[in-house]
Amino acid sequence: MKTRTNQISRLIGAVALAIALSAGMIFAAAPVAAQQQEEAAHVTAETPEGEEAEAVAADEAAAEGMEGEETAAEMAAEEAPAEPSAAESNPYGLGALWEQGDFVSKGTLIILVLMSMGSWYVLITKLFEQRRLFDQFNRVIKLFAPTDTLKEGIEALPKRNSYRAIAESGEEAHTQFSKGLSSEVTLSDWSTAALNRGVDALAAKLQGGLALLATVGSTAPFVGLFGTVWGIYHALVAIGVSGQASIDKVAGPVGEALIMTAIGLAVAVPAVLGYNLLTRRNKAVISRARRFATEVHLRILSGKVA
Incomplete structure (x- = not known):
């Protein structure tokens, strides 16, 4: 227990x-x-x-x-560095010439530019005018030749046709001779004189502007030469002021002189070439005008007037 x-x-x-x-x-x-x-x-x-x-x-x-x-x-x-300007990138160029040049160099450059513009204007306008006269003569051959009388031929020609004035001068001469205004010369001489006046008027019209081309072609090199002399004068002044003939002292003025020479030639050469070209083409136009005047003269002498 x-x-x-x-x-x-x-x-x-x-x-x-x-x-x-x-x-x-x-x-x-x-x-x-x-x-x-x-x-x-x-x-x-x-x-x-x-x-x-x-x-x-x-x-x-x-x-x-x-x-x-x-x-x-x-x-x-x-x-x-900042981007250089035109004068800084090319200190001897045309931009530097305009910026650094005085009033004489700028005035010479402006005169050359105006001479060039005038010569090119005359050259272009005269070429168009001559082209128009060539086309008008082609129309005269097609319209005047099929007619029977001088009066019908004149009416067939356009009113603005330059050759129509020659035909009208021949018709007027025949009318004056018929009225007895000329008793000392023959009808042939009287009508020939009137037709020659019409041809001379057309030739005088064609000669307009050629005097400017001749003037520019003969004087532009001398204007450029004046700019050259002025640039050389600036180079001599720079040498005299600095007392040393270093390239940096004379490069600008010499470059200005060379540019002026080049511009003078660039203005004169087209003017001379244009003058010769227009003169040769004017002779072709006058030759066609005389040919037409002969056709009018033959109709007057043959009595096919009215």
Whole structure:
């Protein structure tokens, strides 16, 4: 009986000891778990702040990089040399001549430009006028030749045709001779004189402007030569002022002189060539006008007038 009681007491003690140990382990693990949870929460709470700090730091670094690039670009722009102007890129060209030249050189250049413009205007307008007269003569041959009388031929020609004036002068001469206004000369001489006046009037019209071409062709080289002399004068003045004949002192004035010479030749050569061309074509037009005047004269002498 006593032995059984001891066994029960031992069993109860063992159970109590096991319960005590289990409770101790539970109470001991609770603070550790709580601490771990607090640390995890702390880490979780700190993580966004760290990421935000890193993002802010990255933005600041990017901003500093952009500012550095802008600063470097501004410094490069300040250090880069400015683009040279026309006079600086070519100090001996036409632009430098106009900017650095005095009123004499500028006046000479303007005169040459005006002479060139006038000669080209005359050349172009006269070429068109001659072309029109050639076309009118072709129409005269087609319209005047098939008619029987001078009066019909005149009526067949357009009113603005330059050759019609020659035919009208012949008709007028025949009318005046028929009225007895000329008793000392023959009809042939009277009509020939009238027709020649009509041809001369056309020739005088064609000669208009050729005097300008001849003047430009003969005087433009001398105008350019005047600019050359003026440029050499500036070169000598530069040598005298500096006291030394260095190339940088005389290059500008000498370049000005050469440019003036070149411009004078460039103005004169087209004027001379244009004058010769227009003169040769004028002779062809006058030859056709005389041919038409002969046709009119034959109709007058043959009596085929009205």
